[in-house]
């Protein structure tokens with residue numbers, strides 16, 4: 001941004017980026033302002049211990065776009081790899097969709113971990129989970145399709161909205177190269193005070209109706225949902 005040869009006082013650069021971009025970890029504050037009746041933790045409030053632990057990989061590469069990853073899928077895979085989840089394990093869901101990372105249709109790729117499977121892992125002491133797809137829930141266009149078909153609340157971001165104080169990582173890559181278990185995961189997030197790691201503005205957070213309208217309009221412009 002500044003160069004000595006241009007007459008500036010120093011050579012320096014500036015980096016600006018969206019916090020909810022690329023491979024990232026979502027703090028509970030991203031899901032809701034409260035979780036289980038208490039203020040949801042921002043990324044800087046989470047214990048570092050959460051982000052360093054034994055890794056477990058669940059192979060879900062057989063799942064098609066929008067398929068749910070259920071409790072039965074998780075328990076069957078754990079039985080197949082002969083692994084018992086213990087508290088503070090870091091569970092990585094391998095979908096193979098990292099092959100599309102950077103492609104225009106990456107956002108439409110991937111299965112979705114259900115709220116029930118997320119809770120099942122949480123109940124066993126898992127606090128950090130991750131997936132090598134665009135999102136922990138199914139792709140947004142398929143959430144929208146399901147919401148229009150069912151016309152009931154609770155479809156959008158069901159696992160994000162599971163009311164659990166946990167974190168998930170999204171858009172991981174190269175999980176296919178990992179063994180099912182026997183490895184350590186270190187995934188410390190940047191300590192950014194008050195960060196929820198999110199794309200929607202604070203204005204939307206305080207005014208959820210407006211937030212939803214703005215978000216729907218953005219999706220409509222991209223052709224993901226019909227005109228609002």
Ligand SMILES: [Zn+2]
Pocket residue numbers: 020024025026170
């Ligand atoms: Zn996210």
